Amino acid sequence: MAETTGSVLPKGFRSAELGWPELRRIPHPPYRIPVVGDVIGSRIRSPLQDSMRFGRQLGPIFRRRAFGKEIVFVWGAELAAELADETRFAKHVGLGVANLRPVAGDGLFTAYNHEPNWQLAHDVLAPGFSREAMEGYHPMMLAVAERLTDRWDRERAAGRAVDVPADMTKLTLETIARTGFGHDFGSFERSRPHPFVTAMVGTLTYAQRLNVLPAPLAPVVLRDATRRNAADMAYLNRTVDALVAARRGTAGEGDLLDRMLDTAHPETGERLTPENIRRQVITFLVAGHETTSGALSFALHYLSRHPAIAARARAEVDRVWGDTPRPAYDQVAKLRYVRRILDESLRLWPTAPAFAREARADTVLGGVHPMRPGAWTLVLTAMLHRDPDVWGADAEAFDPDRFDAPAVRSRPGHTFKPFGTGARACIGRQFALHEATLVLGLLLRRYELRPEPDYRLRIAERLTLMPEGLRLHLEERAPAPDSAHGRPVIRSAD
Numbered sequence: 212m213a214e215t216t217g218s219v220l221p222k223g224f225r226s227a228e229l230g231w232p233e234l235r236r237i238p239h240p241p242y243r244i245p246v247v248g249d250v251i252g253s254r255i256r257s258p259l260q261d262s263m264r265f266g267r268q269l270g271p272i273f274r275r276r277a278f279g280k281e282i283v284f285v286w287g288a289e290l291a292a293e294l295a296d297e298t299r300f301a302k303h304v305g306l307g308v309a310n311l312r313p314v315a316g317d318g319l320f321t322a323y324n325h326e327p328n329w330q331l332a333h334d335v336l337a338p339g340f341s342r343e344a345m346e347g348y349h350p351m352m353l354a355v356a357e358r359l360t361d362r363w364d365r366e367r368a369a370g371r372a373v374d375v376p377a378d379m380t381k382l383t384l385e386t387i388a389r390t391g392f393g394h395d396f397g398s399f400e401r402s403r404p405h406p407f408v409t410a411m412v413g414t415l416t417y418a419q420r421l422n423v424l425p426a427p428l429a430p431v432v433l434r435d436a437t438r439r440n441a442a443d444m445a446y447l448n449r450t451v452d453a454l455v456a457a458r459r460g461t462a463g464e465g466d467l468l469d470r471m472l473d474t475a476h477p478e479t480g481e482r483l484t485p486e487n488i489r490r491q492v493i494t495f496l497v498a499g500h501e502t503t504s505g506a507l508s509f510a511l512h513y514l515s516r517h518p519a520i521a522a523r524a525r526a527e528v529d530r531v532w533g534d535t536p537r538p539a540y541d542q543v544a545k546l547r548y549v550r551r552i553l554d555e556s557l558r559l560w561p562t563a564p565a566f567a568r569e570a571r572a573d574t575v576l577g578g579v580h581p582m583r584p585g586a587w588t589l590v591l592t593a594m595l596h597r598d599p600d601v602w603g604a605d606a607e608a609f610d611p612d613r614f615d616a617p618a619v620r621s622r623p624g625h626t627f628k629p630f631g632t633g634a635r636a637c638i639g640r641q642f643a644l645h646e647a648t649l650v651l652g653l654l655l656r657r658y659e660l661r662p663e664p665d666y667r668l669r670i671a672e673r674l675t676l677m678p679e680g681l682r683l684h685l686e687e688r689a690p691a692p693d694s695a696h697g698r699p700v701i702r703s704a705d
């Protein structure tokens with residue numbers, strides 16, 4: 212708990228007035244109330260969606276204040292492109308990310324830029340995401356995906372709808388656990404989420420609550436939650452310690468854990484300490500599955516709502532994969548249209564919906580807003596991805612063709628940022644895209660996805676985003692009209 216003060220607030224929160232000398236130029240919501248701030252229209256469970264609404268009202272840069280904490284938000288494409296300039300700006304570890312420090316410490320995601328363990332871990336672990344490493348993960352990803360299709364086959368046969376976020380979370384947790392750490396949580400054999408997932412969701416939700424609750428109220432309102440959070444963190448630590456202990460002294464298959472335990476930095480010869488390894492394992496188990504699970508869930512939602520898009524994607528899978536029972540590594544990246552569906556889902560609902568940037572030195576944002584060194588702002592990715600100047604008046608509509616090559620070339624840079632930006636952008640991007648494209652291909656090839664008639668998309672926020680309550684009905688796939696061989700069937704290992 213080194214990073215929390217006597218209260219539960221993270222140390223060092225820098226309210227905007229400390230870094231933005233001309234803050235008054237930035238609009239804020241009407242009806243600001245003395246002391247409490249912009250609380251009208253703010254809900255504790257949906258800070259992101261509230262910010263999106265304020266963004267639509269107030270424009271590409273705005274601010275919100277609650278109980279003495281003021282935050283500047285940016286979503287206009289031009290300003291966001293400036294913030295991507297690594298010579299002027301860097302990642303800011305603040306708010307939700309800083310709230311995760313008690314559990315993830317100086318692990319890759321939560322490390323401050325100046326902490327030496329960031330560069331060390333980055334250099335040691337980056338080869339774990341090379342093309343060669345990814346090719347090694349591919350058969351494991353397939354094996355986990357087949358556990359999902361086995362389960363979905365049974366649900367389909369029984370006429371039961373599937374719980375998409377729950378099952379995608381099982382899939383992505385098992386995938387990162389298996390590929391990264393040679394571990395099996397047995398998620399598919401459980402009727403309830405693995406306790407690791409429950410503890411993780413607990414810590415993410417708690418971190419988000421800390422963001423939105425007024426500082427004086429947090430210790431009182433969150434007294435029980437703080438106790439539960441301590442128990443959740445202890446559980447995460449125990450699970451990871453057992454996993455690492457089981458590996459020590461035995462040879463793994465060259466996975467991320469092997470790299471953490473055995474690899475010295477190529478230039479300095481330094482190694483990760485046991486405490487840092489614990490933090491990295493938690494970081495990868497959490498960052499490596501929560502966001503991918505949401506991305507897959509949103510994509511499946513949109514596919515169920517757009518049968519013509521699903522049919523086009525299915526035709527691509529048939530064409531590229533043919534009758535092969537188990538697609539090879541190279542056949543996944545060739546699913547260009549499926550990948551566009553994923554990109555378009557991440558455009559509308561980037562599952563890590565914001566990232567923070569801080570000024571390296573005195574600078575002026577957009578030629579108008581002076582910032583002192585360390586002044587920071589939150590880039591609202593979910594709104595950047597809807598900027599009508601870039602995405603058009605129909606930015607709310609789901610259209611994967613926005614990501615065909617000519618359309619991508621016609622857009623300015625830094626307008627699509629689901630994986631963050633710069634040196635601290637997502638190290639697992641290729642991992643996530645390969646896994647998600649593979650799984651969507653397998654599911655499209657096997658099932659027709661039918662929505663529940665009354666379902667309306669609701670977004671659950673717990674630092675990451677998830678379609679709440681999404682259930683789909685599965686039907687055996689109808690033969691494609693132009694398919695000579697009818698339904699291509701894939702079976703698990705046999």
Ligand code: HEM
Binds near residue numbers: 503563566642
């Ligand atoms: C669709 C899936 C994913 C999304 C949308 C996503 C998004 C992001 C974003 C936005 C950041 C930057 C955060 C910031 O600037 O504060 C990030 C960083 C990171 N992500 Fe991902 N991520 C995904 C999947 C993964 C996977 C599969 C892994 C690991 C296997 C992973 C591991 C990490 C790590 C370790 C960092 C910190 C990198 C650093 O600072 O050096 N992510 N991710």
